[in-house]
Amino acid sequence: MTLGLPGHLARDSLSRALAHGGHCAAWVCLGIAVFIGVMGATEEADPAGWTTAALSTLLAGILVLVARFPTVTLTLIYLVAGTGAVLALTVIVMDPAYGLRSTDNVMLALPRIALILVGGAGSGSLIAITWGALGYGLGEAATFLGAALAGGVWTPNVAAAAALGMLVLARGSEGLSRRTDARRETGLHRASQQTRELAIRHDYELRATARLHDTALSHLVAIAAAGSGPVDERLRLGIREDLSLIVGRDWAIDHAQADAEAGLLPQPSRPGGPARAADDTAPPTLEAASTAAVNLGLEVRMSGDLAVLGVLGPGRAAALDAAVAQCLVNIARHAGVREAEVAIGFSDGEVTVAVMDSGVGFDEGDVPEDRIGLRTSIRARIEQEDGTVRLWSTKGIGTTVVMAVPEGGE
Amino acid sequence: MSRMPLTQQEADPLGGISATPLVAIGAALAFGASIVLTIVHWDEVGRPLAAFIAIGLVGAAGVVAAISVAPSRAPFTSERLWLIVALAVAAAIAEYISTIGANTSIYDDFGSIVVGTLILSVAPYCTWVSLLLAGVISAAVLSLLVVGSASAIAVDAPVASLIALNSAAVLALAAAAAGYSAAVVDETLAWQREANRAALQRDAELRAGIARSVQQSRVSVLGREVLPFLAGVMTADRISVADADRARELAETLRHALKAGIESTWLDELAADLQSTRGIPVVIDDPTGAAEDLNDDQRSALTALLVWLGDAGRSARIHVALHGEPDRRGVSIVAEHGSSPPARRELDRFTAVARAVAMGAEATLTEENVKVELRHVPE
Numbered sequence: 001m002t003l004g005l006p007g008h009l010a011r012d013s014l015s016r017a018l019a020h021g022g023h024c025a026a027w028v029c030l031g032i033a034v035f036i037g038v039m040g041a042t043e044e045a046d047p048a049g050w051t052t053a054a055l056s057t058l059l060a061g062i063l064v065l066v067a068r069f070p071t072v073t074l075t076l077i078y079l080v081a082g083t084g085a086v087l088a089l090t091v092i093v094m095d096p097a098y099g100l101r102s103t104d105n106v107m108l109a110l111p112r113i114a115l116i117l118v119g120g121a122g123s124g125s126l127i128a129i130t131w132g133a134l135g136y137g138l139g140e141a142a143t144f145l146g147a148a149l150a151g152g153v154w155t156p157n158v159a160a161a162a163a164l165g166m167l168v169l170a171r172g173s174e175g176l177s178r179r180t181d182a183r184r185e186t187g188l189h190r191a192s193q194q195t196r197e198l199a200i201r202h203d204y205e206l207r208a209t210a211r212l213h214d215t216a217l218s219h220l221v222a223i224a225a226a227g228s229g230p231v232d233e234r235l236r237l238g239i240r241e242d243l244s245l246i247v248g249r250d251w252a253i254d255h256a257q258a259d260a261e262a263g264l265l266p267q268p269s270r271p272g273g274p275a276r277a278a279d280d281t282a283p284p285t286l287e288a289a290s291t292a293a294v295n296l297g298l299e300v301r302m303s304g305d306l307a308v309l310g311v312l313g314p315g316r317a318a319a320l321d322a323a324v325a326q327c328l329v330n331i332a333r334h335a336g337v338r339e340a341e342v343a344i345g346f347s348d349g350e351v352t353v354a355v356m357d358s359g360v361g362f363d364e365g366d367v368p369e370d371r372i373g374l375r376t377s378i379r380a381r382i383e384q385e386d387g388t389v390r391l392w393s394t395k396g397i398g399t400t401v402v403m404a405v406p407e408g409g410e
Numbered sequence: 411m412s413r414m415p416l417t418q419q420e421a422d423p424l425g426g427i428s429a430t431p432l433v434a435i436g437a438a439l440a441f442g443a444s445i446v447l448t449i450v451h452w453d454e455v456g457r458p459l460a461a462f463i464a465i466g467l468v469g470a471a472g473v474v475a476a477i478s479v480a481p482s483r484a485p486f487t488s489e490r491l492w493l494i495v496a497l498a499v500a501a502a503i504a505e506y507i508s509t510i511g512a513n514t515s516i517y518d519d520f521g522s523i524v525v526g527t528l529i530l531s532v533a534p535y536c537t538w539v540s541l542l543l544a545g546v547i548s549a550a551v552l553s554l555l556v557v558g559s560a561s562a563i564a565v566d567a568p569v570a571s572l573i574a575l576n577s578a579a580v581l582a583l584a585a586a587a588a589g590y591s592a593a594v595v596d597e598t599l600a601w602q603r604e605a606n607r608a609a610l611q612r613d614a615e616l617r618a619g620i621a622r623s624v625q626q627s628r629v630s631v632l633g634r635e636v637l638p639f640l641a642g643v644m645t646a647d648r649i650s651v652a653d654a655d656r657a658r659e660l661a662e663t664l665r666h667a668l669k670a671g672i673e674s675t676w677l678d679e680l681a682a683d684l685q686s687t688r689g690i691p692v693v694i695d696d697p698t699g700a701a702e703d704l705n706d707d708q709r710s711a712l713t714a715l716l717v718w719l720g721d722a723g724r725s726a727r728i729h730v731a732l733h734g735e736p737d738r739r740g741v742s743i744v745a746e747h748g749s750s751p752p753a754r755r756e757l758d759r760f761t762a763v764a765r766a767v768a769m770g771a772e773a774t775l776t777e778e779n780v781k782v783e784l785r786h787v788p789e
Contacts (some may be wrong), residue, residue, distance in 0.1 A: 231647065
């Protein structure tokens with residue numbers, strides 16, 4: 001389970017929710033206008049009631065389309081149709097027969113408020129306020145014209161102005177609260193991922209300890225019980241099998257070789273495994289990636305043992321290092337987060353490095369052709385070393401790049 | 411699909427906290443509207459005392475709303491919504507009494523507006539169903555008042571039309587509140603489903619990566635201890651007395667390591683992580699392994715709090731004690747102040763999040779430290 005919304009999605013989500021709330025209020029206003037029109041037409045035998053009901057229904061219908069497809073065209077159609085409807089309704093309502101003193105009345109407030117609550121195309125507070133203000137202005141102009149045509153008194157509609165005020169307040173405060181950046185500060189989304197990772201890590205640590213316990217303990221006990229004397233061949237064979245089970249055959253052989261070279265132990269006569277490519281030098285590190293992280297201001301969490309890079313040739317290690325650095329550059333430039341994780345491991349003759357972020361994510365197909373970072377600096381570089389690059393990215397969730405290169409190389 | 415609707419505060423606790431100032435603004439607007447509209451229709455007021463009581467009740471409803479959404483009182487319960495609505499409807503009734511028999515226009519009555527505004531203000535804290543219900547019930551009560559004053563209204567219109575017009579404000583505002591609440595919860599849950607799906611996919615990769623890194627780390631740790639010893643014996647001709655003693659010693663160490671591993675939890679991993687990355691001593695006192703009893707959301711909330719406390723010099727040392735006893739299950743966190751201790755307001759964010767995941771939370775900020783008590787709350 002993941003709590004809440006991440007900061008980069010909260011803006012659009014809240015904007016859509018506010019627009020939906022506005023649409024619901026607009027539909028209620030228009031629904032009441034339809035009801036009053038029908039009541040007037042049926043109870044009072046007023047034919048203008050049908051016109052009122054029809055215009056309000058039409059407006060409500062267009063608003064359904066705007067809510068479903070919030071495009072600029074539909075928004076403009078709604079505003080134009082709404083302006084026409086307000087004009088027609090003002091001419092009807094301001095008929096002296098109804099006895100209304102001015103255009104500041106509840107009947108005209110209903111379509112006016114529906115016009116303000118258009119929501120409209122695009123997301124963000126400023127755009128929404130602009131559409132609302134446009135709805136208010138057009139409605140007021142239509143009312144003014146309608147009052148002039150019907151010979152009524154024009155007064156700004158207080159309810160419509162109040163509705164615009166509430167819209168500005170809701171949208172404005174939504175924009176302001178985002179600036180406080182509470183979501184990023186709290187790091188809830190990151191904590192959720194970290195918790196999962198910790199649970200998995202703990203599980204594996206425990207399994208690894210248990211496995212070692214199960215395999216090594218019996219040998220230790222046997223050695224302790226045997227006391228001084230020649231090594232029993234069955235014990236020797238058992239230890240060899242178990243060592244290769246725990247850490248892989250290579251380790252046991254390498255260890256014996258290293259010790260033999262140091263003159264400590266006799267060298268075993270077993271087929272040799274792949275020796276460390278950089279045995280005689282200091283094991284390589286992810287120097288370029290570390291420098292990139294520092295320069296980019298990224299906080300990188302590293303897990304795994306950097307020493308496994310020692311099984312790679314210097315050229316291959318450098319290629320991997322450069323690819324990881326490019327991944328970090330991509331995160332800093334495009335992911336919208338300042339943290340990344342790098343996990344290093346070695347298995348089945350391959351060094352694997354996973355670079356993960358919790359940023360905005362992307363669709364690889366959407367990356368423009370001229371952006372060479374992923375294609376050249378990462379994929380091509382790793383593939384030149386007979387390695388593979390796998391990428392998982394989900395918009396709004398984050399990106400994981402897993403690079404694997406075989407041991408050895410130049 | 412039938413399940414209990416959620417509130418924004420439950421689905422997105424931080425969104426609920428961000429909305430807190432808006433409630434105070436909404437309450438102030440409702441109070442201001444009641445004063446202004448009372449002045450506007452003062453010539454209709456026959457009972458000034460009732461008019462003042464009406465304004466007072468609006469103020470009281472606003473104060474209740476503003477106080478009850480404070481992060482320190484999270485989560486907002488439905489009883490609080492009904493108290494606010496009841497006070498606002500009582501204000502509308504008092505307003506009706508103040509103008510009884512002389513109310514020529516419903517357009518300048520504030521009852522419907524203040525009830526609607528207050529319902530809209532608390533939208534982030536209520537389910538869409540309760541918001542809609544509050545709007546419909548309030549509208550029904552206000553309709554009775556319109557029927558009572560229909561004879562005095564200057565405009566000649568059917569009573570049903572007057573009822574509809576009078577209810578417009580409360581119904582529209584309640585619909586806005588319900589629409590917002592439903593949409594924001596839907597958006598949040600949709601994202602959470604997507605995030606959880608992605609997390610599962612990512613977990614598989616993570617498992618592979620972690621399995622390798624753990625294996626490597628075990629090899630490097632044990633490379634200094636057990637494995638070189640066994641490899642030495644494997645390639646040696648004889649076992650010495652010293653070898654036998656060393657084997658006994660290592661066997662004991664290994665047993666202890668397994669015991670410690672079994673007794674440790676994810677929280678110990680977090681503490682070790684914080685200690686290595688932030689350089690802050692984090693002591694976990696969890697003799698019964700109670701950390702395993704926390705659900706995913708509770709773990710996330712606790713992790714977020716500890717990571718935040720351990721970051722940016724907020725704490726010099728953190729002590730976390732877990733109590734597994736049935737009568738006092740919970741977590742006590744004491745963080746000694748670092749170079750830039752946290753502020754109360756910042757801390758409230760985390761306690762509000764903890765409350766949203768079924769944990770009682772109390773934070774105390776003293777000159778020396780921050781104490782946070784989290785208690786399990788039976789759901």
